[in-house]
Amino acid sequence: MKLSDRKQKILQAVIDDYVADASPISSKHLQESVFPDLSSATIRNELMALEEMGYLLQPHTSAGRIPSLKAYEYYVDSLMSASPLTVEEIAKIENYFTNQISGIDEIVKKTAKLISDITNYTSVVVVDNLRDVIIEKIKLVPLGKKSALLVIVTGSGVIKDSILEFKNAYSDDYFKASTDLLNRMYIGKTLADIDLCSHTIDCEIEQYLSILQVVIDAIKRHTVDLSKRNIALEGQSKIFDHPEYRDVDKVREFMSLVSHKENIYPHLKSDNIQVSINVSNTDDKASSVSIVSASYRVTGKNIGNVGVIGPTRMDYSKVVSVLEHVGRVLDKIAFERIDDDEKC
Amino acid sequence: MKLSDRKQKILQAVIDDYVADASPISSKHLQESVFPDLSSATIRNELMALEEMGYLLQPHTSAGRIPSLKAYEYYVDSLMSASPLTVEEIAKIENYFTNQISGIDEIVKKTAKLISDITNYTSVVVVDNLRDVIIEKIKLVPLGKKSALLVIVTGSGVIKDSILEFKNAYSDDYFKASTDLLNRMYIGKTLADIDLCSHTIDCEIEQYLSILQVVIDAIKRHTVDLSKRNIALEGQSKIFDHPEYRDVDKVREFMSLVSHKENIYPHLKSDNIQVSINVSNTDDKASSVSIVSASYRVTGKNIGNVGVIGPTRMDYSKVVSVLEHVGRVLDKIAFERIDDDEKC
């Protein structure tokens, strides 16, 4: 089922215009803007055909056409061309991370904000695949006799959000010794390795077993527990800019979708850029939600995912371009940081 | 200008019923529910008087009455009685913090969530007055040669979110020495003290000046910079439950108010529980927003503020009761933690 060139061109025009305006596209409008050499009647015939093939919908008899889900899918697969970013947008992305960047959580948050700002949609960034990141240093900083702060320094940043509480009190020396042991055991390995190799208990380890157990558990929680992941959601209020959300119930539905992380995670599982159309579970055409997601690499390894959440009538090509560019910049920054660190 | 007993009773009834229903209260309704021994005409006369005095408003001629802002103020000042919490609610509050509590940020977040859940309004918690908290320990954990994690342990928890980046590279020994120095200088003092006493530079300090400068700057930022404060906003979507937000523009306005921290901070500046009525800058009666705020104490010192944000038609007495109870529980927990620590 191949579309003729003219049908493709019409379909593309309908989608482009509908994405821009959110109002149904009429044959007359198409004639004026794209096909001055055709009559509106001819275009009507084509539109009718496209509707029969399932690519277009009519909200009611005397309205223009809007794209169907099938049309969006076709668009994303075949029609979409890269939408070049403006110089301002590129400059914004390039300059965004120049100031001091600290922990992973801050990078995550800033990235989400940047993407939301440029695309004008809601965005979510989640650090996910820390499993593959290499441990450079582990620190156990005593806070009291019975608690310590676990700091894990990795190639791509610092994980620093675990406060550990112990049942027993330990001396500073004990903390220090177990930190040394931890470092000897795990430097150069990945978090995933820790998950596996914790069985090899020799006599030295046995001495520090009670404290190591807590630490290892905490690390495991990092790699497994969804709720412990670094996640940032930014630009929720951007949906108010889009006319399909003129209705409170739609807004409410969107907010509830977006505020429950478990609804979003499944759509972020992609190795590359991926578009999920009609993510919400409603049939209502107008309120359907789509997610464009990408996974971010640092020095070749996946470390997290990012998603842009908006109405199905979304500017996919722009979103994809932004995600690609931001991804490149992130990778570059991380590389420079590592490089920088090694030079010292 | 004192209200007669009967007028007070009528005003209270109007407010109570309006808060519950969000629909204007008629004389007939009041007669049936509160004053079976009076005729509706008599109640009408009283309502008319109250309207003339500025306590009531009529949306239009043939509607019932709704409370004016003045009425809410009068209610909060004179009429409001403590609204006892249910056993379930008390139990929920008491048990909420039993699991492992770690850093301040987690307490902040959980508190906000708890309050939002129980009151059914949006809540915001901000840790503010860390200035008065006593420093127990300062750690500078080297991450690379040119960066370190600053950990400050205080009586009421741990501040642990500053990653410092230095211009120069330092050795581990240097980090250790400056940490020792920092501790000798600041243990037992408050953050506010640091703000003041940083001038007293003797020769020993001079040696570590370049690193100390960065640390002290970071600490100062903690006490001054709004954006570095720990803040949690929870239950934004609760407004959808309230009928005054059936309109997207109202929701949008609320969201934009709530998502700009600087709009909220000024209303959280109170030593005790305080009610700010009509916080938003619109004249529209129906959409006006109010904030109930309280400051939270730990072992007698103010450490933060909490605010409950909702429509002016808010169940003030319930909100106040919840805030009071949560405040007591928080104080108790912090006390136990400190006690616990000292025993070891």
Place this chain on the structure above:
DNA sequence: TGCTAGCACTCTACATCTCAGAGTGCTAAA
């Protein structure tokens, strides 16, 4: 065979009108 002009048809969006119901304010009497 593909394209086009013309026209009847359908549907929406908006304005206007009507009408029942709710609630009031006022008056006169108890």
Place this chain on the structure above:
DNA sequence: TTTAGCACTCTGAGATGTAGAGTGCTAGCA
């Protein structure tokens, strides 16, 4: 001071009408 009664006002829902947008179809043309 309270009450019964009544006229008055306003809302909100439904019905009706109209202009405009856009279509589908048909017949004729290249």
